[in-house]
Amino acid sequence: MNINVNVKRSLTVAMLLAMLAPPAIAAPRDGKSTTDRDAAVAEKWIAAWNSHSPEKMLPVFTADVFYEDVAFGEVSHGSAELRKFAASEFEGIPDLELKLLRSNVHGGHGTIEWVFSGTDKGVFNTGKKFSVRGVSVIDVRDGKISRSLDFYDSGTIMRQVGVLPTPPTGAK
Numbered sequence: 748m749n750i751n752v753n754v755k756r757s758l759t760v761a762m763l764l765a766m767l768a769p770p771a772i773a774a775p776r777d778g779k780s781t782t783d784r785d786a787a788v789a790e791k792w793i794a795a796w797n798s799h800s801p802e803k804m805l806p807v808f809t810a811d812v813f814y815e816d817v818a819f820g821e822v823s824h825g826s827a828e829l830r831k832f833a834a835s836e837f838e839g840i841p842d843l844e845l846k847l848l849r850s851n852v853h854g855g856h857g858t859i860e861w862v863f864s865g866t867d868k869g870v871f872n873t874g875k876k877f878s879v880r881g882v883s884v885i886d887v888r889d890g891k892i893s894r895s896l897d898f899y900d901s902g903t904i905m906r907q908v909g910v911l912p913t914p915p916t917g918a919k
Contacts, residue, residue, distance in 0.1 A: 784890040789850030789859045792883070792892060796845045801833040809893040818881075818901040839869030848880070852887060859883045863899060867908045877907040 788807070795804040805826050808814070814823040814832065823829040836843060848860040864878035881899030885892050905911040 785852040785855065785857065785887050786850065788852055788885070788887050788890065788892060789847060789857075792859055792885075792895075793845050793847045793861065796833075796843065799837050799841075799843065801830040801837070804833050805830060807892055808895075809888055809891045812892060813894045814897075815895070816897045818897070818899050835869075839867070840865035841868055842866050852885065855887045857885060857887070859885060867904075871905070871908050871910045873908040873910065875908040877904045879903045879907075 791807045795807045798804065808826065808829060810826050812823070812825060812829055814829050815821065816832070821832055823832045843863070843865040846862045846864075848862060850859045851857045852859070860880070860882045862878060862880050864876070866876050867873045879899050881897060884896045884898070886894040902911060906913050
């Protein structure tokens with residue numbers, strides 16, 4: 748009878764340990780949960796763009812990043828192409844600023860909602876200011892963005908800088 752109780756007790760302890768072990772094994776080495784790292788990536792993304800430095804942007808992304816500015820059809824594969832794209836953005840909009848509205852990143856996937864504003868110096872060469880809301884759909888791997896798709900209304904920018912006419916009042 749004593750052996751039977753010890754076997755049951757040993758099995759119960761082993762089952763409890765087995766249930767508790769996976770979270771400990773899966774925990775990231777930096778001590779932060781995956782959820783914490785995913786949520787922080789949005790703030791890092793905003794800060795990277797606001798740095799106006801392609802070199803400061805690259806650490807936020809994986810070396811094999813896929814980055815697409817859907818509105819303008821710009822696609823960047825990897826760090827070198829992203830560096831070139833960012834440099835052209837900083838040159839064309841020297842006072843580029845992004846403001847974080849909201850982010851929702853969990854389990855390696857999510858969205859970053861933002862307002863993008865600046866002065867058009869080299870995109871349409873108007874010298875006029877613009878501001879547009881947008882969203883980035885991202886994938887995160889090991890705390891870095893591996894895929895980013897930026898969506899916003901380029902027509903809004905074009906109307907604000909005078910490249911497109913503004914619709915008549917009351918038009919839908």
